[in-house]
Amino acid sequence: QVQLVESGGGVVQPGRSLRLSCAASGFSFSMYTLHWVRQAPGRGLEWVAFISYDATSRYYADSVKGRFTISRDNSKDTLFLEMNSLTLDDTAMYYCARRDGYNLNWGQGTLVSVSS
Amino acid sequence: DIQMTQSPSTLSASVGDRVTITCRARQSITNWLAWYQQKPGKAPKLLIYKASTLESGVPSRFSGSGSGTEFTLTISSLQPDDFATYYCHQYNSYSSSWTFGQGTKVEIK
Numbered sequence A: 001q002v003q004l005v006e007s008g009g010g011v012v013q014p015g016r017s018l019r020l021s022c023a024a025s026g027f028s029f030s031m032y033t034l035h036w037v038r039q040a041p042g043r044g045l046e047w048v049a050f051i052s053y054d055a056t057s058r059y060y061a062d063s064v065k066g067r068f069t070i071s072r073d074n075s076k077d078t079l080f081l082e083m084n085s086l087t088l089d090d091t092a093m094y095y096c097a098r099r100d101g102y103n104l105n106w107g108q109g110t111l112v113s114v115s116s
Numbered sequence B: 001d002i003q004m005t006q007s008p009s010t011l012s013a014s015v016g017d018r019v020t021i022t023c024r025a026r027q028s029i030t031n032w033l034a035w036y037q038q039k040p041g042k043a044p045k046l047l048i049y050k051a052s053t054l055e056s057g058v059p060s061r062f063s064g065s066g067s068g069t070e071f072t073l074t075i076s077s078l079q080p081d082d083f084a085t086y087y088c089h090q091y092n093s094y095s096s097s098w099t100f101g102q103g104t105k106v107e108i109k
Helices: none
Strands: A003-007 A010-012 A018-025 A034-039 A045-051 A058-060 A068-073 A078-083 A092-100 A103-106 A110-114 B004-007 B010-013 B019-025 B033-038 B045-049 B062-067 B070-075 B085-090 B104-108
Touching: A003 A092, A018 A034, A018 A092, A018 A110, A034 A068, A034 A078, A045 A068, A045 A078, A058 A068, A103 B045, B004 B085, B010 B019, B019 B033, B019 B085, B033 B062, B045 B062, B070 B085
Parallel strands: A010 A110, B010 B104
Antiparallel strands: A003 A018, A018 A078, A034 A045, A034 A092, A045 A058, A068 A078, A092 A103, A092 A110, B004 B019, B019 B070, B033 B045, B033 B085, B062 B070, B085 B104
């Protein structure tokens, strides 16, 4: 079955960087577009970034544009989110997600805490 | 971006009540609409996709309807396990960005 497993979260100081990974299995990874979505503590869901199946198209929420980079390694079935210049507002659970036609799959998330 | 407006933000109800949550899109998303249930400390759980298709394993008391710009999630008879926060999600295939409703917290009356 489809599985998305995020990792790489942790505690980081403001201004520092962190790289999240999302390991995929159970489907042909290279054929699908993927997204990152986050949820700050006590808040709603916020879309973060999109990448096309071949990485030729990438889009970002205004709140992370210029600081975050989404990428993928189709040879390793893995999605990434490189996060630079982190601020307190980036503290959140980060989820990777896939759309397959009308259906949707999500991972269980990895927690990023930005704290001094 | 396609803005989604979800209402109400909080809903107080009793076990056995019929509950309806509404989500409105600023422009037509045809039927690219999903509904999730989320409990504290857990990932969102997909309930409905394609506006009205029940995800496998989800109880039949949950149903979704609507198309275009107006959508509803209905719980026909609220059960104790249903007290949670619910989100709508537009994932229009013609848009590379997703948007979510603000959430509806269903509380015990």
